[in-house]
Amino acid sequence: MDLFSPSWTALRTAVAELSDEDFAQPSGCTGWLVRDLVCHLIIDAQDVLITLATPADSEPTRDAVTYWEVAGTPPTGDDPLDALTVRLAAAYQEPRLLKFHLDDVGSAAGRAARLADPALRVSTRDVVLTAGDYLAAYVLEWTLHHLDLVAHLPDAAGPSAAALARSRELLEGIAGAAFPASFADRDALLVGTGRRAPTDAERAALGELAGRLPLVVG
Structure with missing residues (x-):
């Protein structure tokens, strides 16, 4: 949970420092430009606010690792929600409007996270987990999308480095296995989530784990 705020702040700062031209560049998300990814981050920030304001009475059913569900195939950009994000991003027309909205909603999400009781039980996506686990899970979301932003x-x-290391730990928890020590944290995340293909040497080092990749988390 301690890494939520610094990883989120670093990501929003990176967006704030982009030039207008950068928003038209491709991102690391298939089918999305940087502007589409930034629009998605606004939606993510809204989700954080909604979840932290949705307390639950029942026992937690997920934690920071099991919160994530693994899909069988990488996204193509054709999913209706993905397509909606592209249309929403285009509606902003000017990058400064995207920056403003992300700063506005993103700052509120950051404040809500800092004020949240880690033991509070919250509900999202029909599951229950503590606010601490929910925010810890989002370190992986912020870190992967930060990599997408700068791809x-x-x-x-x-x-x-701290966000990369913690995200690797979360991804290894999802995989149920550790990536080879020869993999830098960044490479473990990129290869592990299918953001780039492994080299022949990396595939050999992965061994049986290679057959279970990519881990498409969402």
């Missing part, structure tokens, strides 16, 4: 922007700042 084709070599001069943009990427996620912190």
Whole structure:
């Protein structure tokens, strides 16, 4: 949970520092430009606010690792919700409006996270988990999307070493296995989630785990 705020702040800062031209560049998400990804982050911030304001009385059914569901195939960008995000992003027309909305809603989500009781039980997506586990799970979301944001922007700042390391731990928990020690945290996340294909050497090092990749988490 301690990494939620710094990872979210780093991601929003990276967006704030983008040029208008950067918004038209491809992102690391299939079928999405950077502007589409930023629009998705606004929706993510809204989800955080909604979830933290939706307390639950029942016992937790998920934790920071089991919160994530693994899909069988990578997204193609054709999903109706993905397509809706693209249309919403285009409606903003000017990058500064996307920046403003992300800063506005994103700052509120950050404040709500800092004020949240980690033991509070919250409900989202028909599951119950503590606010602490929910916010810890989102470190993986922020870190992966930070990598997506800078995928084709070599001069943009990427996620912190701490966020990369923690996200790798979460992904290994989802996989039920550790990635080879030879993999840098960034590479473990990119290869593990199908954001890039493994090299022949990486595939050999992965062994049996290679057959279970990519882990499409959502």
